[in-house]
Amino acid sequence: MxxxxxxxxxxxxxxxxxxxxxxxxxxxxxxxxxxxxxxxxxxxxxxxxxxxxxxxxxxxxxxxxxxxxxVESELCERIILFQGLPKGDKMELVIQKAVELGASEIVPVKMKRCVVKLDDKKAKKKLERWNAIALGAAKQSKRGVIPEVSRVLTFEEAVKRAEGLSVLLVPYEAAEGMEYSRKLIRKTKGKDSIGIFIGPEGGFEPSEIERLKEAGGRVLSLGRRILRTETAGMAMLSVLMFELEE
The missing domain is CATH 2.40.240.20 (Hypothetical PUA domain-like; domain 1)
Incomplete structure (x- = not known):
């Protein structure tokens, strides 16, 4: 139907x-x-x-x-993906797959190692395009809601937004210990809201990791391999979907 x-x-x-x-x-x-x-x-x-x-x-x-x-297709928990702005058209892929995997909202974030520079005019056009992609992905995956792509936030704006969430997860290549990661993932079930922070191509600056920890972020590992920025969010959402799906 x-x-x-x-x-x-x-x-x-x-x-x-x-x-x-x-x-x-x-x-x-x-x-x-x-x-x-x-x-x-x-x-x-x-x-x-x-x-x-x-x-x-x-x-x-x-x-x-x-x-x-x-709507039976929706997760009980609200998941917000904070995505460091990637180069080229990678953001479009991130949005499409994040919607398919159950994200409630996607927040593009300007971080220190982001290469992309968007002025207000470009950002407005991008935002229209990104939300159109979210709509198409929601229809294709039979979502009950249309996840919103927010305006591009500064890193500090995004952190302040994330501080009010029940859980904030920060995949980071320097983190160790998969058992700790598994415990964190299991504890997300039943939480009202879950935030995921993903760094851009160059990764997080150490100071950004420290700021996220101050805001309650839990740094975790996704394994021994270094994932591209457009892959890391998908991996995190896939793991969460598997854990949270009723």
Whole structure:
């Protein structure tokens, strides 16, 4: 069954009015017909199972609500990925895979060893592109919510944001001891919010690691191999997903 995202304002009694680009996708790309079923998510964890009714009206497509579900595809824990800005188009890959693996939000972070320099105009265009990628990945992976990609934060802004989370995990190549890492991962189950801090291509500066420790960050190892910045977040999210999935 195909899934689309809606705003709660589109719900009117037992009908939902589908509008925008989804109308063309349903009618001309998928060539769906009256009577077929779709899932419409309100982006906040509520999902409507609907039957398409009117596909010819000028105001979009009307769908009749058959049932309402909580979104079973979402983790109970909220995971925020703080990603050091990588070079080139790597951020697009990071966002796509982070959404597929269950991240609730992706926060791009300017760190000392970041090579990328974005002015306000470039940052705005990038942010629009990044959120479009998050939307596409959410649809493809049948997420019940659309994870947000936030504006680019400075390192200190990101640390202050992370201080309010239940757990803050910091994979670091200089950390040792996989048993400690396993214990940390097991302790994340049932926590309200989990932050993951990933360094850029050049890694963290030692001073950044110390600042993250001051903020409550737990430094852990992902193994003996040095992972690329675009791989480290995926590895961390994969391990967490395996541990947290009901």
């Amino acid at each position: 195909y899934r689309f995202f809606i705003e709660e304002s589109q719900v009117d009694g037992n009908l939902i009015r589908i509008a925008g680009e989804d109308v063309n996708h349903i009618k001309n790309v998928l060539r769906m017909k009256k009577g077929e079923h779709v899932l419409l998510s309100n982006r906040r964890g509520l999902e409507y199972e609907c039957e398409l009714e009117d596909l010819e009206g000028n105001r979009g497509i009307s769908a009749r609500i058959l049932d309402i579900h909580g």
